[in-house]
Amino acid sequence: MKSEQIKSVQDWLPFDKILEKGIIKLKDSSYIKILKIKPINYNLKSELEKEAILNSYKTFIKSCDFDLQILVQSKKEDLTNHINKLNQNNSYKEIKEKYIEYINSLNKNKKSSNKNFYIIIKKSTSDSNNLENAIIQSLQEEYFKIKEQLSRCGNIVSEYTKENQIRDLLFSFLNSRIFFNN
Numbered sequence: 001m002k003s004e005q006i007k008s009v010q011d012w013l014p015f016d017k018i019l020e021k022g023i024i025k026l027k028d029s030s031y032i033k034i035l036k037i038k039p040i041n042y043n044l045k046s047e048l049e050k051e052a053i054l055n056s057y058k059t060f061i062k063s064c065d066f067d068l069q070i071l072v073q074s075k076k077e078d079l080t081n082h083i084n085k086l087n088q089n090n091s092y093k094e095i096k097e098k099y100i101e102y103i104n105s106l107n108k109n110k111k112s113s114n115k116n117f118y119i120i121i122k123k124s125t126s127d128s129n130n131l132e133n134a135i136i137q138s139l140q141e142e143y144f145k146i147k148e149q150l151s152r153c154g155n156i157v158s159e160y161t162k163e164n165q166i167r168d169l170l171f172s173f174l175n176s177r178i179f180f181n182n
Contacts (some may be wrong), residue, residue: 015170022161023136024170030124031132033139034169035146037117038156053153060149066142071118073172079107119146119157 016025024032042050083103086096121142123135147157160166 013174018163018166019132019136021136021140022159022166023139024166025132028124030122031135031139032120032122033143034160034166035119035121035143036158036160037119037150038158039115039117040154056149056153060146060153063145063149067122068146069120069122071120071173073116073118075114075116076107079103121146 014026016027150157
């Protein structure tokens with residue numbers, strides 16, 4: 001009987017190493033860069049503003065001539081501090097208690113959540129004749145292109161450049177049930 005080789009978690013993960021400027025080299029020799037997007041509250045905009053935002057998004061989508069993925073993470077909101085502050089205030093006791101009951105029920109039913117938005121851009125080595133520096137440069141150019149286009153829509157785009165930030169982010173992607181549903 002042939003024994004199966006047991007793989008470690010490190011063998012299973014697709015990441016090879018974290019490079020400069022927050023770029024991650026994958027085991028398949030492709031590269032990714034993860035961008036965090038701070039969204040706008042579209043529902044609070046006027047009809048004219050909504051139309052302008054949609055037109056800007058159309059321009060953004062049309063300008064993306066590279067591989068990208070949009071990732072949305074939702075996490076249950078921790079309202080403990082908010083409730084504690086409310087309990088310190090002794091005025092409007094009946095209204096306060098009903099409000100606390102209401103927000104607790106929203107939180108219990110996972111209707112109060114915080115959402116994080118990410119764009120992941122990817123380049124494979126065939127895109128730049130296996131030159132790592134050229135791929136890093138290309139990913140940086142795409143980051144600036146995305147940042148410029150989405151800023152016209154009112155979004156704020158930021159990059160992860162420190163290794164510990166990237167490790168924490170990857171951990172949150174891979175362990176979302178543990179990390180976000182406490």
